[in-house]
Amino acid sequence: MSRIVHLNGEYLPEDQAKVSVFDRGFVMADAVYEVTSVLDGKLIDFPGHMARLARSLGELGIQNPHSDDEWLAIHREMVARNEITHGMVYLQVSRGNGGDRDFVYPPADTPPTVVLYTWQKPQLIDNPAAETGWKVCTLPDIRWHRRDIKTVQLLYPSMAKMEAKARGCDDAWLVENGLVTEGTSNNAYIVKGGAIITRALSNDILHGITRAAVLRFAREAQMTVEERSFTVEEAIAADEAFITSASAFVMPVVEIDGVRLGDGAPGKVSRRLREIYLEESRAAAI
Template sequence: MTRTVYLNGDYLPETEAKVSIFDRGFLMSDGVYEVTSVLGGKLIDFAGHCARLGRSLSELGMAAPCSDAELLAIHRELVTLNDITDGMIYLQVTRGNPGDRDFAYPPADTKPTLVLFTQNKPGLADAPAAKTGWKVISVADERWGRRDIKTTQLLYPSMAKMMAKAAHVDDAWFVEDGMVTEGTSNNAYIVKGNRIITRALSHDILHGITRAAVLRFAAEAQMEVEERNFTIAEAQQADEAFVTSASAFVMPVVEIDGAAVGTGAVGHLVPRLREIYLEEMAKAAI
């Protein structure tokens, strides 16, 4: 079935949606994005994604294309038009089309480009990998320094995904100055006893919306949370490990660079954390 997508005020068949070759998102990766999960036809943590979108736009000096209320209406309409029960909605805002290529930003009144489309993922919350866990490798973190801004500059994460694929594993964890920063499209954690350890927020990592919710739920469940750097060697000696993202939710990691984490099988704390997250997010979905 041909999807209906949203482009600058219009709902169109995906085959008819066109963006100018002069759009700065195409020429300069001058854009930001968000991905919101849909479970049971409802949006997961929409307010969090809107807040981070606003921050990303502000950090890059880009104008918001519309209000949060208008974005919510667009999301809901796309869910309806594409009959999405479980899946994702991708949103991208670029600095727009200045009419030619130039490193300088276009005039402030240049209209931003706003694109949204759906991805149908039946059974999104029931991924088999949640029961078996992911295997990851470590790679050098060679991304730009402002990883806290959710830009469309995703070439190196894409390259790292392919490194993982070539190694026959599920993902890669970035390492900088000997310390784990995050996964290619997720935040990274290790577990020692009842303590969850993850890198503190800074320009070095994406300020994950799922991360914020998971750490809040963990604290409410009397789990300890410690925000600090950790090495691959420490991760390999952990009891459990996991990642979080808007589409993977809470995903166990059972092997890092060929070394088993804990018993090499999914442990007890991470599945419980995933269960809590999905239960609470389903209650709050809109």
Template sequence: MTRTVYVNGDYLPEHEAKVSVFDRGFLMADGVYEVTSVLGGKLIDFEGHAKRLERSLHELQIRKPMEDAALLEIHRELVARNEIEDGMIYLQVTRGAPGDRDFAFPPAETEPTVVLFTQAKPGLAESPAAKTGIRIISIPDIRWGRRDIKTVQLLYPSMGKMMAKAAGVDDAWMVEDDHVTEGTSNNAYIVKGNTIVTRHLGTEILHGITRAAVLRFAQEAQMKVEERAFTIEEAKQADEAFITSASTFVMPVVEIDGMTLGDGAPGPVASRLREIYIEESRRAAL
């Protein structure tokens, strides 16, 4: 079945979807994006993603293309048209194509480019990796300084995933000034005793929507949470580790730079948080 995608107000077969070669997202990586998961045909954490989208647009001085209600309707329409039961919806907003290539920003009232498409992921919540855990390596973090903005500048995270693949593992954590910032496409956590440790919010990391939900659920479950930077060496000595993202939910980490954590199996904290997150997200889905 050919996917239906959304481009600037139109629902189109994917092979007919086009944007201008002068679009600043293409020429300058001048745009932002969000990925919203779908479970059982319903959207997970849509409100959080919409709020973060608005913040990213504001930080880059890109005009918000529509109100949240209209954006929600597009998401729902794509889920229906593409018969998505489990999967994801990718949303990208760029500054648009105001004219010829120029480093200078066009006027703020320039019409942005809006693109959405779906990706079917049957059994998204039943990932086999959640039962075995994933292995990661550490790499230097050499990205720009505003990682709190969810831009389409994803070349280095893509390179990081390829470094992990070349090393025969699943993913990578990025390290700056001897401390872990985040994963290539996820937030990073360790567990020491009864305490969950994850880096504090700032411009160094993306303010994860799944991160916010998981930390809230952890505190409601009487788990202790400590928001601070931690080193790779500290992570190697941890009892557990895990990552969170919209597409992986809560995913246990069982090996860091070749060192096995605990007994090499997903730990009880990460496993329990995954159960809680999926259960609560299904219940609150739109």
């Protein structure tokens, strides 16, 4: 069955959804996106994703084409039409059709281009990788310095992930001035002496929606949280490590640059946080 795609207010079979070759998202990566998880047919952390979408659009001066209620209705319609039980909803908003290619933005009243599509992900909850943990390697972070804006400029993260795969790893942690910034598509954490350590929010990392929820749950569970930068050396010497993202939730990390952490198995803190996150998020899903 062909997926149904939302394009500028219309629900279309995926093979009928077409975007102009002049669209700024296509020629300039002048677009932002969000990916929302679906569990049991309901949306996870939806208000957070909408808040970040509004922030990203505002930072780029792109008009937000819908209210939060309208976005919610569209997302629910996409979930229903595509019969998503466990899966993802991808949303992208570009600056729209800019006409002839130009570095100067088109007029402010240019309608943005809105695209949504979904995909099924049956193992979203029972992910085998959560039982074994990820292996990560470190690579230089050479991205631009507005990583807090969730743009579609994802070429270097893709290159880094491919390099990690070539090294036999699951992902890469990016490093700048000796300090870990984040993963290619996730936030990075280490655990030392029971304390959860992750880089503080700034323009240098994406303000993860799952990150915010996990840190809130950790504090509610009386866990110690330190929002500060950490070195690769600290990470390798940590008791355990993990990442968070909308698609992986809380994923243990068991090896960094070939060095096994602890006993090489997912740590108790990351495993507990994954349990808490899934329980709390499913209860609050809409």
